[in-house]
Amino acid sequence: MEEPFLAFLVLHQLCHIAGGLMTAAGPLAGVRVVELAGIGPGPFAAMTLADLGADVVRVDRPGGGSLAASPPHDVTNRSKRSVVLDLKQPSGVEAVLSLAERADVLIEGFRPGVAERLGVGPEVCLVRNPRLVYGRMTGWGQEGPLAQRAGHDLVYIAVTGALGMTGAAEGPPVAPANLLGDYAGGALYLVIGVLAALRHAGLPGGAGQVVDAAIVDGTSHLTAMIQGMLAAGGWQDRRAANLLDGGCPFYGTYATSDGGFMAVGALERPFYEEFMRVLGIEEEAPLRDDPASWGALREAIAARFASRTRQEWTDLFQGSDACVAPVLSLTEAPEHPHLAARGTFIRYGGITQPAPAPRFSATPTGVSSGPARPGAHTAEIARDWDVPSLTAAGAADPGGPSSVPPSAR
Numbered sequence: 001m002e003e004p005f006l007a008f009l010v011l012h013q014l015c016h017i018a019g020g021l022m023t024a025a026g027p028l029a030g031v032r033v034v035e036l037a038g039i040g041p042g043p044f045a046a047m048t049l050a051d052l053g054a055d056v057v058r059v060d061r062p063g064g065g066s067l068a069a070s071p072p073h074d075v076t077n078r079s080k081r082s083v084v085l086d087l088k089q090p091s092g093v094e095a096v097l098s099l100a101e102r103a104d105v106l107i108e109g110f111r112p113g114v115a116e117r118l119g120v121g122p123e124v125c126l127v128r129n130p131r132l133v134y135g136r137m138t139g140w141g142q143e144g145p146l147a148q149r150a151g152h153d154l155v156y157i158a159v160t161g162a163l164g165m166t167g168a169a170e171g172p173p174v175a176p177a178n179l180l181g182d183y184a185g186g187a188l189y190l191v192i193g194v195l196a197a198l199r200h201a202g203l204p205g206g207a208g209q210v211v212d213a214a215i216v217d218g219t220s221h222l223t224a225m226i227q228g229m230l231a232a233g234g235w236q237d238r239r240a241a242n243l244l245d246g247g248c249p250f251y252g253t254y255a256t257s258d259g260g261f262m263a264v265g266a267l268e269r270p271f272y273e274e275f276m277r278v279l280g281i282e283e284e285a286p287l288r289d290d291p292a293s294w295g296a297l298r299e300a301i302a303a304r305f306a307s308r309t310r311q312e313w314t315d316l317f318q319g320s321d322a323c324v325a326p327v328l329s330l331t332e333a334p335e336h337p338h339l340a341a342r343g344t345f346i347r348y349g350g351i352t353q354p355a356p357a358p359r360f361s362a363t364p365t366g367v368s369s370g371p372a373r374p375g376a377h378t379a380e381i382a383r384d385w386d387v388p389s390l391t392a393a394g395a396a397d398p399g400g401p402s403s404v405p406p407s408a409r
Helices: 002-018 041-051 090-102 114-118 122-128 153-160 179-201 215-222 224-231 269-279 291-305 310-317 337-342 378-384
Strands: 032-036 055-060 080-084 105-108 133-138 209-214 251-255 261-265 324-326 345-348 351-354
Touching: 032 041, 032 090, 041 055, 041 080, 041 105, 041 133, 041 179, 055 090, 080 378, 090 122, 105 179, 122 133, 133 179, 153 179, 153 215, 179 209, 179 215, 209 215, 251 291, 261 310, 269 291, 310 324
Parallel strands: 032 055, 032 105, 055 080, 105 133, 133 209
Antiparallel strands: 251 261, 261 324, 345 351
């Protein structure tokens, strides 16, 4: 079953090598992706595919903006190439269809129906390329009562129950940046769907198809274990009352004397015993197995952590199996000894950023270029993808007014 798909990828690789275009490594080298520019999960999904070696062409719109960083600093556009096309013009639409005809994957993040109205929806693209994987990234999904409503990460995860699990027992839930919805429940589920559909397209009798990735679906899927625990009576449907939501005193965070924090995950008994030993309160601490004593246990742990600095506790727990670590900031994280040793963060083009993940023994990945500047690669994309008309269709003024409705996911 695997041979046809592997042959499909190998053929792509050989074609690129023959043309002198093999510039990226990684397991998806030779796979071509068209990304219709949007915000949030779509660009992150396309970045992930580029990190894995795919040739990602981002179709920016004239004057298109972003909620993220400026183009030179938008790391989610690394290892991509860009062309600016006006999808309100027939030449721009035809250029996108020509790219789709030569692509393996197309990703868009418009509201449902927008791509169809622009003339680049899945039906017309699949007519031009029956093996195309057409990935659709939205918050609400392609259908349902809220499908046409605008939204952002926090709104989507709110209705899944995931946001309601965050934060202290009293007060509001805590916004987890846009990591939980946009990226975990959205972008990564789109990537999973695209890769699965790509495999199917490469099998005998396989064909392209539409992948409907919705943040509400993916984020709900992430709660599978919790839903099972809830059904079994092992999870209370309220915040900070459970084993993994901060309700348990040996799974949470504690302040140190210098205003820092330590994270504790000493769930299993051997780890807990080591935690108590290093903390130095194993003799006087209340029993861990009695939830009625958890309040007193939490107070004892908190008082002990408050007696030393974050660095002092880091040094004390270094080398132990107590499952304790310092809570680092974004600027501190790349300097952590373990992450530095693994090269978890890299510095490319003057920007510190996460390295591609995961890692591969036979097809190592890497960052091949910095963030794509809008329209900077029109000529080379036209040459490499054999779309000569692209140079004429590309917008001359990337700074002009936007002509495509903004994405609302």
